[in-house]
Structures are given as C-alpha cells and as structure tokens.
Amino acid sequence: MRLEHICRVNESDILGKHVYGDDGRILLKAGMSLSSAYIKRLEELGVYYVYVEDERLEDIDIVDEKLIVLKQATMKSLKNISRGIGSIVGSCGDEYLENMDQLLNYIMEIEDVNKCLNDVKTHDNYTFLHSINTGIMSVFLGMSLGMKKWAVRELGICGMLHDVGKIKVPAGIINKNGKLSDEEFEVMKKHPIYGVEILSKNYKIPASAIEGVEQHHEKINGKGYPYGLQGDEISRFGKIVGICDVYDAVTSDRSYRKRFEPNQAYELILSGSGSQFDEKLVRTFKETFSVYPLGCCVKLSNGVEGYVISQNKGFPDRPIIRVLYDHETRKPVRFYEINLLEKINLIIQCVI
Structure with missing residues (x-):
C-alpha cells in the first residue's frame, strides 16, 4: 500500500483505506477501483492524499478492521455531541464514553502507532478525526512516558474531548475561510473554558481530563490561553494534549492553508521545546512518533524517490x-531498499 497525492492517483488504482464522512460512515470503501469520477469527488471532499494498493508494497499493512469499527463509533459520538443530538450528560454520555473507552483500550492493546493514525481527512470529517488523532497520539505519548494504564485512559479521553468547547463558539468563527479577526480570536480563546463547563456536568469524566481540556492551549512561557499559565502551573495532561493537538492540526490540510510538510511539523514542535512545550515531553515525542508515515513517497537528496516501508526507532527522520x-x-525497476540510518550522506528533501 502506498500513500499518494491525489494528483498522482491514476484511474483503476485501488483505494487502500476507507474515506469517512463526518459521522464515521464510509463514503468510499477500500478496495474500490478509482474512476475519474471518484478521483474528482475526492478532490471535492478536500482529500489531498489517499492510500492505494500496490503489490510491491503489500507488506505495508496498516488496515485493522476492528480499529475501523471502533473509530466509526467514536466519530459518530463526537458528531452527536457537537451537534447537540446527544449530551455528554446522562445515558447518552455513558454510551459515548463507552465508545471512547473501547477505542482507547484497543489502542493500548495493539501498541502500533502506524495502524492508528493516517486516516484520510476530508473537509467534513476533519474536526472529528483531529479529535480522535489527538487522543490517540496522547495515548502513545503517555505510554512512552511510562504512565499507568488508568492514567493513559484518562489522558486519551482528554485528548478526544479537548475541543468539545467549540460547540459554544459561533459556527461563523469555527468555519471561517481565513484568518480570524482579533475580536473573533478572543471568542475562540474561550473554548477551553466552555469545554470545562460542558464536561463538568458528567461526574464520570475524570477531573484530570477536564483540567487538561482547560489547559491544552497554555504554553510554558506564559503566552498561551485562556489564563496565560506558565511552566508547572500547567498540568501534565494539558502539556501532552497541547503538543499532540498542534502537531495533528498543522499536518492537516485546511480550506485556508496547506498542511505543513512532515519534517516542518516536526521542526515546529522541536523548535518550541523549552518555550512553548515542555522539554522532556518533546524529547519523548521525538522518540515515539516518526516523521514520515508508512507508504508515503519521499525524494532523497540524490534525486531518488522511494516509499517509506519501515521506521528506525529513535531516528524519526531516517526511515x-x-x-x-x-x-x-x-x-x-527491480525494486530495492535504502536504509537511511546506514546512508548518512543522504537526507529526505521532501514528500512527493
């Protein structure tokens, strides 16, 4: 399976991973032959990269059917909460938390970050996949930090619900196609507070998760919001979710900007170490996540192009x-492999 930019997808290519709608429904199913009409539809949905099948890369297996089902249920829950169809309080809230728990428990069980991320994002499903991805990344970062299982579970809930307060932000601000005005940004900066107001009504949501939701936009240099907290004034959950939120957000295409290249997103997190983000957490982040996703095509400094098939642990930019x-x-050509850990004279210039 290879990850291709939509402009490089050919008619008759076979879709390798499902494309979801905003409620977890499958819009285009893996295994479909991509006609010109389907490719055009993907572009209309705001899809810039898709996985396609390739027998030369059949050892890249990142599809997990159980994970798909659990993500679908969680996406539907998040959508219902955001649209006021269901409440995080009462029996509906219990059902939504159960969906999240099942997903989080399975993620901790399989311990394979490559299978858990890199779903195809569209304009419509961005909000919910971003929340799920932030929760998933937070879980893996928590496990890398050696946190207890119960704490990792609470951290995952915090990550998945970190933006729930945006329910109370006017849709015109949330969906604005362009930079927010100063006045609009002041309204947006209140969403962590709104999140606390919403989540505090459900006694089953841990206090640590609610605190993390409230603080996920705080920066250790005091230049975050909503309170301008500094250093150890910010909870561990707030610091962890803050890093994962930023990374997933900037690696996603939006209507008002193109996504960062993987190495640029990584550099953004690393450059914020000690100023925006906690230094220890950034070091652990670097040890936990790889820069380039499996299946993506990269161009090397010698002009050669190839597809990432495996990661070198501890060397996120040398797959x-x-x-x-x-x-x-x-x-x-008769395909061959290059281990960038052994070819120190070569670097990745860009993702194709």
Whole structure:
C-alpha cells in the first residue's frame, strides 16, 4: 500500500483505506477501483492524499478492521455531541464514553502507532478525526512516558474531548475561510473554558481530563490561553494534549492553508521545546512518533524517490525506503531498499 497525492492517483488504482464522512460512515470503501469520477469527488471532499494498493508494497499493512469499527463509533459520538443530538450528560454520555473507552483500550492493546493514525481527512470529517488523532497520539505519548494504564485512559479521553468547547463558539468563527479577526480570536480563546463547563456536568469524566481540556492551549512561557499559565502551573495532561493537538492540526490540510510538510511539523514542535512545550515531553515525542508515515513517497537528496516501508526507532527522520521507479525516466525497476540510518550522506528533501 502506498500513500499518494491525489494528483498522482491514476484511474483503476485501488483505494487502500476507507474515506469517512463526518459521522464515521464510509463514503468510499477500500478496495474500490478509482474512476475519474471518484478521483474528482475526492478532490471535492478536500482529500489531498489517499492510500492505494500496490503489490510491491503489500507488506505495508496498516488496515485493522476492528480499529475501523471502533473509530466509526467514536466519530459518530463526537458528531452527536457537537451537534447537540446527544449530551455528554446522562445515558447518552455513558454510551459515548463507552465508545471512547473501547477505542482507547484497543489502542493500548495493539501498541502500533502506524495502524492508528493516517486516516484520510476530508473537509467534513476533519474536526472529528483531529479529535480522535489527538487522543490517540496522547495515548502513545503517555505510554512512552511510562504512565499507568488508568492514567493513559484518562489522558486519551482528554485528548478526544479537548475541543468539545467549540460547540459554544459561533459556527461563523469555527468555519471561517481565513484568518480570524482579533475580536473573533478572543471568542475562540474561550473554548477551553466552555469545554470545562460542558464536561463538568458528567461526574464520570475524570477531573484530570477536564483540567487538561482547560489547559491544552497554555504554553510554558506564559503566552498561551485562556489564563496565560506558565511552566508547572500547567498540568501534565494539558502539556501532552497541547503538543499532540498542534502537531495533528498543522499536518492537516485546511480550506485556508496547506498542511505543513512532515519534517516542518516536526521542526515546529522541536523548535518550541523549552518555550512553548515542555522539554522532556518533546524529547519523548521525538522518540515515539516518526516523521514520515508508512507508504508515503519521499525524494532523497540524490534525486531518488522511494516509499517509506519501515521506521528506525529513535531516528524519526531516517526511515527505510523502497525504490520502485527510476527517478529520471519514471520507469519501473527491480525494486530495492535504502536504509537511511546506514546512508548518512543522504537526507529526505521532501514528500512527493
């Protein structure tokens, strides 16, 4: 399976991963042959990258059917909460928390970050996949930090509900196609407070998760919001979710800006170490997540292009790639692999 920019997808390519709607429904199913009409539809949905099947990369297996079902249920729950169809309080709230718990428990069980992230985001499903991805990343960061299972579970809930307060922010601000005015941003900055107001009504949501929701936009240099907290005034959950929130947000295409390249997003987090983000957490973040997702095509400093097939633990920007084409003629070659940990003279220039 390879991850391709939509402009490089060909008719008759086979879709490798489902494309979801905002409620977890499958809009385009994995295994479908991509006609020109389907490719156009993907572009209309705001899809810039999709996974397509490729027998030369069949060892890249990041599809987990159980995980898909659990994510669908959680996406539906988040959508219902956001649209006021269900409340986080009462029997509906219990059902939503159960959906999140099942997803979080399974993530902790499989312990494979490559299977848990990199779903196809559209304009419509961005909000809910972003919340789920922030929760998933927070879980893996928590496990890397050696946190107890119960604490990781609470951290995951915090990550998945971190933006719930946006329910109370006017839709015109949330969906604005462009930079917010100063007045609009002041309204947006209240969403962590709104999140506390909403979540505090459900006694089953841990206080630690609610505190993290309230503080996920605080920065250790005191330049965050809503309170301008500094250093250890910010809870551990707030610091962790804050890092994961920023990383997933900037690596996603939005209507008003293009996404950051993976290495740029990584550099953004690293450059914020000690100023915006806690230094220890940033170090653990670097050890936990890889820069380039499995299946993506990268261009090396010598002009060769290849697909990421494996990661080198502890070296997030030095994966193993598989070369399928001659980089000058684009003709298929007998594929071979390059381990960038062994080829120190080569670097990745960009994602294709």
